[in-house]
Amino acid sequence: MTTSAPAPRQEYEVTLEPLLSVPLERELPLGQRLWQQGWLRKSLILILLALAWEAVARYQGNDLLLPSFLQTAAALYDGLLSGELPAKVGVSLVVLLKGYLLGIVLAFGLTSLAVSTQIGRDLLSSLTSMFNPLPAIALLPLALLWFGLGDNSLIFVLVHSVLWALALNTYAGFMGVSETLRMAGRNYGLRGLRLVVHILIPAALPSILSGLKIGWAFAWRTLIAAELVFGATSGKGGLGWYIFQNRNELYTDKVFAGLAVVILIGLLVESLVFNTLERVTVRRWGMQR
Amino acid sequence: MTARLPGHTASNLSPVSAPALLQVDNLSLEYRTAQRVVRATHQVSFEVDKADRFVLLGPSGCGKSTLLKAVAGFIEPREGAIRLQGQPVHGPGPDRIVVFQEFDQLPPWKTVRQNVMFPLLASGTLKRAEAEQRALHYLDKVGLAAFADAYPHTLSGGMKARVAIARALAMQPKILLMDEPFAALDALTRRKMQEELLLLWEEVRFTLLFVTHSIEEALVVGNRILLLSPHPGRVRAEIHSHQYDLHSLGAADFQASARRIHRLLFDDDAAAEQDAALDFTDIRIAY
Structure with missing residues (x-):
C-alpha cells in the first residue's frame, strides 16, 4: 500500500562553454527568400490571370465579345505609341488630382472641426450619414446644371466622392488615439491645432491612409463613370470617354485596352504611392504590419 | 516632524x-x-x-x-x-511631467532620441541642438544611449519605461509624477x-x-x-x-x-x- 519515497534527485550545476559548434543563425533557402517578396507573388498571380484570360478568349473565339489578352496588349501598345491613350489619361488624371486634393483639404477641415467642438462633431456625423451613401454620379446631372459642361462639375462630384469617406476614416482614427498619448501631449503643453498636428494626425495615420486609399478608389471610379455616362463633359474627354467612344465603334480590343489602363493606374498608385507611404511611415513605426 | x-x-x-x-x-x-x-x-x-x-x-x-x-x-x-x-x-x-503605466505613452512615430526631445521642443524649453544634447545625456543616464535611433516598437517593456523616465527627467520638472510606471x-x-x-x-x-x-x-x-x-x-x-x-x-x-x-x-x-x-x-x- 505505502509507496516508497522516490529517490532524491541530485542537484547539479553546469559550467557553460561558449557555443561554437552550431551556427547561431543561417540564411533561408533562395526559394523561400524569393517567396517573401510581395511583388513576385503578385506578379505570379497576374501572369496566371492573363493566361486564364487568353485561354478563355481562344476557346470563345469571338473577338467582338471577348478579345484575347494578346489582342488587348497589342491595342494597348498601339494606343500608347500613338499618344492617344497617354493624352486621355493625362486629361483624366489632372481632373482627378484637382478633385482629390480639394476633397482632402475639406475632409481635414471638417474633421479638425469635429475633434475640437461638439457642434462640429454633430455636423460631421449628420453630413456623412446623409451624403456618404449618395452615389457621386447621381449628383452629376445637378452639377452639370450648376457648373456647366466643364471640369468644375467633374471636380464637384469628385470632391463629393472623396470627402465623406476620408472624413469618416480620419475621424475614426482620431477617436482611436489612446488617452495616454493625448494626455502625454497635453502634459507638454500642446493644445488645439498643435495637438492635432503633433499627436492626433501621426497617431491616426493608419486610418488616414486607409481613408486616402478608399478616397482614391472612389474618385477614380466616379471619374470614369462620369465620363462614360455623360461623355466628354470637359470638352476634351478622358479615359472614360475613350472607352465609351470605342465601344460605340465596336473596337472591343480598345475598350479592353482602356479598362486595362484604368486597372494599371490603380495598381501603380497602390503599389508605388500608397505602399511607399505606408512603408516609410506606419510600418516603419510598428503601427501596422 | x-x-x-x-x-x-x-x-x-x-x-x-x-x-x-x-x-x-x-x-x-x-x-x-x-x-x-x-x-x-x-x-x-x-x-x-x-x-x-x-x-x-x-x-x-x-x-x-x-x-x-x-x-x-x-x-x-x-x-x-x-x-x-x-x-x-x-x-x-x-x-509636472507624468510617466504613465502604459507603453503607448511613447509616440511610435518618433525614435527614442526624438521622444526624449519631444517635450523639450513642444514646450519651447530648449532649441533643437540643446534639446538633442540633453536628450542624449539623460538617455545615457538610463543606459539607452545605444538605442537613441531605435523606434519604440523595437524596445522591450523595461526599455520603454526607461525612455519614458529619461524623457521626464530631461524636462527637469519641478515634480515628477509616476502613475504605476x-x-x-x-x-x-x-x-x-x-x-x-x-x-x-x-x-x-x-x-x-x-x-x-x-x-x-x-x-x-x-x-x-x-x-x-x-x-x-x-x-x-x-x-x-x-x-x-x-x-x-x-x-x-x-x-x-x-x-x-x-x-x-x-x-x-x-x-x-x-x-x-x-x-x-x-x-x-x-x-
Missing part, C-alpha cells in the same frame, strides 16, 4: 520657513460616468517637500491615480486646492527598474510623486508613504520608509512595516490594540 532631505540644486525657495514644494489641501475629486458623478477622493491633504519620494498607496478604487492626474492638471478639483511652489495648479503643464513589467524587470530609479534619484535628487498598489514597492521606492482608504479615497496614514531600500526586502523591520500597512489598509480597527505596542515614531495616523 518630517525631516527634510537636502535638495540637489540651488533652490530658489526663500531660506526662511520654506513652504512645501507641493501642497494638496483638502482635495476632493469627482469623476463623471454617463449616469452619475462618483467621488474619487474626499478631503485629501498632504505636502511634498523638495527631493521627497512621496508614494500614494492604496487598494484599487482609492482614487490614487485620479489624485495624480489632478496634480498633473488633467482633472479640476471639486473642492480644495493644489499648489505647486505656492502657485495654484490649473491645467496640464510641462513643470512599473506595473506592466514582469517581476524581475520591475525589481531592476526600482533599483535604477533609486540610483537616478541618488544622482539627480528629483522630487517624485509615485502611485502604486504594491506595499513592497511603496516601501522600497518611497521615503514617505500616504495610505489611502478606498471608495472614496481618504487619508488613512502617513508612514516613513526612508530607511528601506531593495536590500531590506525580507528583513524583519521591513516585514513589520509591510504588515502594518496591510493592517491599516485592510482590517480597520481589529489590531489597533497590538498596534500601540509597535514602534510609533515614524507613523502618523490621520482621522
Whole structure:
C-alpha cells in the first residue's frame, strides 16, 4: 500500500562553454527568400490571370465579345505609341488630382472641426450619414446644371466622392488615439491645432491612409463613370470617354485596352504611392504590419 | 516632524520657513460616468517637500491615480486646492511631467532620441541642438544611449519605461509624477527598474510623486508613504520608509512595516490594540 519515497534527485550545476559548434543563425533557402517578396507573388498571380484570360478568349473565339489578352496588349501598345491613350489619361488624371486634393483639404477641415467642438462633431456625423451613401454620379446631372459642361462639375462630384469617406476614416482614427498619448501631449503643453498636428494626425495615420486609399478608389471610379455616362463633359474627354467612344465603334480590343489602363493606374498608385507611404511611415513605426 | 532631505540644486525657495514644494489641501475629486458623478477622493491633504519620494498607496478604487492626474492638471478639483511652489495648479503643464503605466505613452512615430526631445521642443524649453544634447545625456543616464535611433516598437517593456523616465527627467520638472510606471513589467524587470530609479534619484535628487498598489514597492521606492482608504479615497496614514531600500526586502523591520500597512489598509480597527505596542515614531495616523 505505502509507496516508497522516490529517490532524491541530485542537484547539479553546469559550467557553460561558449557555443561554437552550431551556427547561431543561417540564411533561408533562395526559394523561400524569393517567396517573401510581395511583388513576385503578385506578379505570379497576374501572369496566371492573363493566361486564364487568353485561354478563355481562344476557346470563345469571338473577338467582338471577348478579345484575347494578346489582342488587348497589342491595342494597348498601339494606343500608347500613338499618344492617344497617354493624352486621355493625362486629361483624366489632372481632373482627378484637382478633385482629390480639394476633397482632402475639406475632409481635414471638417474633421479638425469635429475633434475640437461638439457642434462640429454633430455636423460631421449628420453630413456623412446623409451624403456618404449618395452615389457621386447621381449628383452629376445637378452639377452639370450648376457648373456647366466643364471640369468644375467633374471636380464637384469628385470632391463629393472623396470627402465623406476620408472624413469618416480620419475621424475614426482620431477617436482611436489612446488617452495616454493625448494626455502625454497635453502634459507638454500642446493644445488645439498643435495637438492635432503633433499627436492626433501621426497617431491616426493608419486610418488616414486607409481613408486616402478608399478616397482614391472612389474618385477614380466616379471619374470614369462620369465620363462614360455623360461623355466628354470637359470638352476634351478622358479615359472614360475613350472607352465609351470605342465601344460605340465596336473596337472591343480598345475598350479592353482602356479598362486595362484604368486597372494599371490603380495598381501603380497602390503599389508605388500608397505602399511607399505606408512603408516609410506606419510600418516603419510598428503601427501596422 | 518630517525631516527634510537636502535638495540637489540651488533652490530658489526663500531660506526662511520654506513652504512645501507641493501642497494638496483638502482635495476632493469627482469623476463623471454617463449616469452619475462618483467621488474619487474626499478631503485629501498632504505636502511634498523638495527631493521627497512621496508614494500614494492604496487598494484599487482609492482614487490614487485620479489624485495624480489632478496634480498633473488633467482633472479640476471639486473642492480644495493644489499648489505647486505656492502657485495654484490649473491645467496640464510641462513643470509636472507624468510617466504613465502604459507603453503607448511613447509616440511610435518618433525614435527614442526624438521622444526624449519631444517635450523639450513642444514646450519651447530648449532649441533643437540643446534639446538633442540633453536628450542624449539623460538617455545615457538610463543606459539607452545605444538605442537613441531605435523606434519604440523595437524596445522591450523595461526599455520603454526607461525612455519614458529619461524623457521626464530631461524636462527637469519641478515634480515628477509616476502613475504605476512599473506595473506592466514582469517581476524581475520591475525589481531592476526600482533599483535604477533609486540610483537616478541618488544622482539627480528629483522630487517624485509615485502611485502604486504594491506595499513592497511603496516601501522600497518611497521615503514617505500616504495610505489611502478606498471608495472614496481618504487619508488613512502617513508612514516613513526612508530607511528601506531593495536590500531590506525580507528583513524583519521591513516585514513589520509591510504588515502594518496591510493592517491599516485592510482590517480597520481589529489590531489597533497590538498596534500601540509597535514602534510609533515614524507613523502618523490621520482621522
